[in-house]
Amino acid sequence: MADLALTGVTERPSRWRLASARGGARLWLGAALVAVLLLIAIFAPLLAPHDPVEQDLMSAQLPPAWMTGGEWAHPLGTDSLGRCVLSRLIFAARTAVEVAAIAASLAAAIGIAFGLLAGSFGGWIDQGVSRLIDVWMAFPPVLLSIVLAAVIGAGLTSVVAAIVVVDWTRFARVVRAETLSQLQRDYAAAARVLGLTRGQILRFEILPNLVPLIVTLIAVEMGIAVLVEVILSFVGISVAGDTPTWGGMIVEGRQIVYQAPWIMALPIVSVIATVIGFNLLGDGLRAALDPVHRQ
């Protein structure tokens, strides 16, 4: 019997190279911003020139080093209590990344579980989960987190809890829809005919197909989580007072914005760069991993 030719598959083109080509500049810029953020967060104690809570009232409200009156001991100046702004920004990045990573993974885990459940069982389970998500999403998310944080009490745990409780729906909704559509595919029917149980089909057949989607969602979700953490620390229901957060720094800077605008401007710039970084990364990943564009 004649064999089918195997030409064209001898040299497998690098999937990484193809994917990054599809992701384009967005992917690289986003990845670079996020990588810088992660490095800063991980190596915060090594990078920060000062202890972020060390006060020095003799050198309060110093401007950044390149402005008149600034000194290189405090490259980005000091706040009204004489604490080093750069050090505080660096340690605040650590808090932000910590919250974002934990909250996004937990939200993803819960959302994926509910999404798979609803998408694969259908019927009243699907109806129940879907209506729950609808009702959930009708609440303004920030308001819901503020209420939650107020109820659970301030602190890092409550910030994470607030984000998870609000944002699991984002994952659940998308995963449910995608599970439904994947289960319609022939390969899912073929898997059923192989005698696999529902759990095995979800675990081995459906979930691997959802990975690109989930990775993208997590990147976007981390950006959102950073923003929520900033909002919550801005209104003062995040971590305790002496732990530096971007939101807390914005509050402090707001009172002296006319005398020392950099104290407020710098954390805002950090937040914007971070959120843009995560969004670009998410956007780039979506393009890079999208199966529609994959040949």
Add this chain to the structure above:
Amino acid sequence: MTAILAVRDLHVAIGRRGHAANVLRGASVDVEPGEVRGLVGESGAGKSMLGRAILGLLPANAVITAGTIAFEGRDLLAMPEPERRKLLGRRIALIPQDPMTSLNPVRRVGAQIAAVLSHHLGLSKRQARARAGELLAEVAIREPGRVLDLYPHEISGGMRQRVLIAMAFACNPSLIIADEPTTALDVTVQRQVLQLVERLRQSHGAAILFVTHDLGVVAKICRTMTVLHAGRVLEDGMTADVLARPRHPYTRALLAATPRADRPAEALRPVPPALIESLWSEAHRLDRLADAGLPS
């Protein structure tokens, strides 16, 4: 010989109660051990539905309203779900219609074949992979060791169909439902795939229910055949007899409408609309009788 698969008087309806459309109206089919039975019919005849009913793959809105499906003497419809799952993939397998979409796009070919083997036969990872390689060699894939590590999109449609055939035969099933396995392939590949299926059937000793609309394919590989229309069996018998002396006018019309190399194209005659009309009105008459609770 006792039949390995005995479908008796199967009724399947699709849609909600009151608006249900009948797709199978008391179809009965037997498959003997080791034989190839062709299940022929035009689009909408219910041939795919019959195959899906056996595999438990009916769409969510379809109901089996009557009938039994006995596999090796046990009723598949009355069997508890976990027990049926043990048969599926191991004793009963499917060669699906569309090779392009029936493999999981994100898993390597080898992993997908190995999954069946370790699931049903309890092979270790290494054993399963080695066996998967043997199976690929058996379906005449060159360099099986390399193909194991490829993704479905990296191999051609014909090769994907071979992979699916290898998966179907992986656990030495006694019955294989082949749901138009050659329809999505071009003619040259079709022939190879048919020969391959026939060779594997002989070496593995499986019976095949070959669902197709192609009488040429039936003539080539099926020992017996069943002609289905509007969910009813019109004719049933040895392929050679049915093709040489069709008893039912519909079968005769189908044969006259089949292109053949030894006949000019002008000799082709479409199935007469009046015949189709009368078959459908008969089917609907039976539906009304059934709705009224009368025996047909």
